[in-house]
Amino acid sequence: MSQSHALSDDQVGQELKKMTAFIKQEAMEKGREIEIKADEEFAIEKSKLVRQETSSIDTTYEKKFKSAQMSQQITRSTMANKTRLKVLSARQELLDSIFEAAEKKLGDATKDKGKYQGILKNLMLEGFYALNEPKLQVRGRKQDYDVLKKAIDGACKEYKEKTKKEISASIDEAHPQPDGCAGGLAIVGGNGKIDINNTFEERLTLLKDTSLPSVRLTLFGKNENRKFYD
Structure with missing residues (x-):
């Protein structure tokens, strides 16, 4: 009775091949899932790092831009004050020269x-x-x-x-x-x-x-x- 249910070597080999193929398929699918998950996590981490670096670059640029604006304003203000002082000095020199000329002519009267x-x-x-x-x-x-x-x-x-x-x-x-x-x-x-x-x-x-x-x-x-x- 037991001999009638015994598997031949060919049958055993076929079963082993099926099991091996199934295990291999399972492993491939599992590997694929891991790869997809890894890719997703990598994409998420990459996006996070990109946002952080972008934010850092934006912050640095904004600071440099504000600093450049402030420096430019200071330069403009300094130049404007220097120009204004030169104009005032030139005007005062002209006024002084007018009154000096008038003083020299006082005796004419x-x-x-x-x-x-x-x-x-x-x-x-x-x-x-x-x-x-x-x-x-x-x-x-x-x-x-x-x-x-x-x-x-x-x-x-x-x-x-x-x-x-x-x-x-x-x-x-x-x-x-x-x-x-x-x-x-x-x-x-x-x-x-x-x-x-x-x-x-x-x-x-x-x-x-x-x-x-x-x-x-x-x-x-x-x-x-x-x-x-x-």
Whole structure:
């Protein structure tokens, strides 16, 4: 009975081949699954690394870009300030040269004695009205004393006519204007304690302060950066 169910060598070989083929097939499928899974994990890890590197590169680039922008802004600001300072310096040099030229010509006003006498009279009247005292002294240049006396007479007369007040003025010969004075005078009151300086040099100094804005406007035009005006 047992012999009838015994497998021949050929049958055993065939069965072994089937089993081997099945095991091999299973192994191949399992290997394929592992390979696919490995490829997926590799792709995921690769994508993660790419994103990380891309993010790192973007961050580095953004930092460098911001740094470059800041450096560029600083450079522009520095250049703008240097240019502005050069422009301001050139403008100031021009203004200084204008007033220096005017200072050199101050003495020209004394050449015409008639006109100079009128100038001295008006400068004197300005001091008379400001001090409002009955007795004053006038300090002028020694070479102007003759013209100065005539100017005093004219100023006192006009002052009396305008104010209906008496006034007398004399030349303070003990304190003449220093050598080099271009012209003009000073009016002294308050028993010698009050001095109104109306020399040409002082009037030019005052003119620098009062007329400088209009001179700038005439020469350079309106300042677009200025928001407030007097």
